[in-house]
Amino acid sequence: MRVVFMGTPDFSVPTLMEIVGQGHEVVAVYSQPPRPSGRGMEERKTPVHQAADRLGLPVFTPASLKSEEEQEAFRALDADVAVVVAYGLLLPKAILDAPREGCLNLHGSLLPRWRGAAPIQRAIMAGDRETGVQVMRMDEGLDTGDICMSETIAISDQMTAQDLHDRMMVLGADLMVRALAALSRGSLGCQPQIEDGVTYAKKIDKAEARIDFAEPAATIHNLIRGLSPFPGAWVEMVIRGKAQRVKLLRSELADGAGEPGTLLDDAMTIACGEGAIRLTELQRAGKGAMKANDFLRGADLKVGDTII
Missing domain, CATH: 3.40.50.170 (Formyl transferase, N-terminal domain)
Incomplete structure (x- = not known):
């Protein structure tokens, strides 16, 4: 034809x-x-x-x-x-x-x-x-x-x-x-x-990409998946004394509870409004995507820190 x-x-x-x-x-x-x-x-x-x-x-x-x-x-x-x-x-x-x-x-x-x-x-x-x-x-x-x-x-x-x-x-x-x-x-x-x-399916607005850990874990997990890799759902983390924007590229639902946004363990599990989520792939500004273990080696996060 x-x-x-x-x-x-x-x-x-x-x-x-x-x-x-x-x-x-x-x-x-x-x-x-x-x-x-x-x-x-x-x-x-x-x-x-x-x-x-x-x-x-x-x-x-x-x-x-x-x-x-x-x-x-x-x-x-x-x-x-x-x-x-x-x-x-x-x-x-x-x-x-x-x-x-x-x-x-x-x-x-x-x-x-x-x-x-x-x-x-x-x-x-x-x-x-x-x-x-x-x-x-x-x-x-x-x-x-x-x-x-x-x-x-x-x-x-x-x-x-x-x-x-x-x-x-x-x-x-x-x-x-x-x-x-x-x-x-x-x-x-x-x-x-x-x-x-x-x-x-309206066009994605970048304002939708900011994570609110007061939401249920399932909602956050779906947002991370749906916006990966672009524009990328994101949070702010204090890394070596400086607030930095970090994209969240992959995650999984996890056990745990606490104040929303609280880092619950050394495996990047974070408390949500309902349940918890484990971040498995992240990306700092100007850096490539990396697995959670590699990300943590370059950050000074500790259990109990708050991520917003």
Whole structure:
């Protein structure tokens, strides 16, 4: 099939690679424009842009698709279908209607649960036990289109947003090429979403990342997992006489009780409003991620200290 691929981050790359590998003709790749990044603030192409360059595919990076000029250029590609994976730009109706078979989106939840920008993080933060990836035929609403194919993923107690992201991007790539194969045969059946159970995965606000140990341990554990590694749930610890921000990347529920925020032992167990949590992977500002034992060797924390 003649495919226009639209995506931006690492999450999108496996789907692009699978589409090319299955022999479809990718007539164009759309991605977000290069932006300043890193210490030198040099303009850097997106992961999808870089992958498309390696494959020798033409890349377009408009800041918007609202102009008639951009829409006409898109129509001129004469695509059978557009595949959209975490592109990050609104698709106007003229774009949605341009490909002969419309636009297929890969979404990281089991719709209608977690429509919106951050379905991976929100599912974990809410303590969901399962989620999935779905191929959806796009319409003008926010993740309201008909569902064409689905795969369910169990969320384990220790799974972080990064873990789930990595699982989804591989499974999602396979799901999308299966959907394209069915579409090419004329056998892709899509069903309207149910109306019950709609939830919205709003964009993560950095203000949500500050840990409050007055919350139950399970709530804190889910927050740590859901925000790992970015933006990263965080606390302040006094290390060698100086208050420092520390990201909490992995944790586990633990036995123990005490005043919320109190360090209960030499294994980084901390009392919560209900129960306790053991921190297993942490990251100080300007340092790499490290296991709790390694972290403690570089800190002067002791049992009874308060972490806020």
